[in-house]
Amino acid sequence: MNYKVEKLKVNYKTLEDFKKFKEYGVQELSMSEDLEANIVENGSESPFYGVYFGDKLVARMSLYQVEGRFNRYFEPAQDYLELWKLEVLPDYQSKGYGSALVQFAKEFGLPIKTNSRVKSKDFWTKMDFSSIQYDMERDLGENPLVWFPHGVKEQSTEK
Amino acid sequence: MNYKVEKLKVNYKTLEDFKKFKEYGVQELSMSEDLEANIVENGSESPFYGVYFGDKLVARMSLYQVEGRFNRYFEPAQDYLELWKLEVLPDYQSKGYGSALVQFAKEFGLPIKTNSRVKSKDFWTKMDFSSIQYDMERDLGENPLVWFPHGVKEQSTEK
Numbered sequence: 001m002n003y004k005v006e007k008l009k010v011n012y013k014t015l016e017d018f019k020k021f022k023e024y025g026v027q028e029l030s031m032s033e034d035l036e037a038n039i040v041e042n043g044s045e046s047p048f049y050g051v052y053f054g055d056k057l058v059a060r061m062s063l064y065q066v067e068g069r070f071n072r073y074f075e076p077a078q079d080y081l082e083l084w085k086l087e088v089l090p091d092y093q094s095k096g097y098g099s100a101l102v103q104f105a106k107e108f109g110l111p112i113k114t115n116s117r118v119k120s121k122d123f124w125t126k127m128d129f130s131s132i133q134y135d136m137e138r139d140l141g142e143n144p145l146v147w148f149p150h151g152v153k154e155q156s157t158e159k
Numbered sequence: 160m161n162y163k164v165e166k167l168k169v170n171y172k173t174l175e176d177f178k179k180f181k182e183y184g185v186q187e188l189s190m191s192e193d194l195e196a197n198i199v200e201n202g203s204e205s206p207f208y209g210v211y212f213g214d215k216l217v218a219r220m221s222l223y224q225v226e227g228r229f230n231r232y233f234e235p236a237q238d239y240l241e242l243w244k245l246e247v248l249p250d251y252q253s254k255g256y257g258s259a260l261v262q263f264a265k266e267f268g269l270p271i272k273t274n275s276r277v278k279s280k281d282f283w284t285k286m287d288f289s290s291i292q293y294d295m296e297r298d299l300g301e302n303p304l305v306w307f308p309h310g311v312k313e314q315s316t317e318k
Contacts, residue, residue: 030293084300134189141243
């Protein structure tokens, strides 16, 4: 379980690799269009991290550092990481790739928030993520799960 | 295609009906717990609308009116509706239930935003929803689709 997690560069190979993942959406399309229209350069930074098996991208996630002033989840108020599009290709699942990515995210030392599928709850529990009080106005149908580094707790919501 | 759309009340029957839908998550669990703990009354308002076939709930959606000051999608700035958990039970699909719900939402005359699955794009296009410029900081992996009433357009995002 000693995988090397890398920050992915925006380039044609990465974008081609992304097509193998189920969660292919507007974000990837937008990156692809920006690259083709020269709005971003080949090789510029992306919000994605991934793990390669040989030269094959087999697992990935997106991470974005949300500024403290938009923080509606954690106390004390501070920047936190939003984690999304965590996905491991079918033939590579249950081998620790997903855990390696989440572990990597934790090492920034910031609180993490993700929006989980109900089916993947067991995985997140194993990774020490927990549910927070559902707040409809904030969550609008999301199933937020969070991870707290030491000294951080849930922001209290007024009912 | 003349279905009666009703605002759903929070009660034990509704919450039991919800278990038949695939998108059962924290929102439903939280409503269920609030009811059991008497935090909300049996029969209180919910964000859900639905269509019954006889006494069976066969289609539903959630709608929430987001205040104008949180509006990052539409111009001029104004309240808009967030639509989520639109779902029709398998045996009742392709009979116009989903369209009836979306049509109902449009009749509030407010702009609507939803987060679509890539697979359901055709349905939303048929309902006159369109993609907007993907803005990673705002959208964080969502695939936002919107519907504009007359006189409303997309909010410009600074790149």
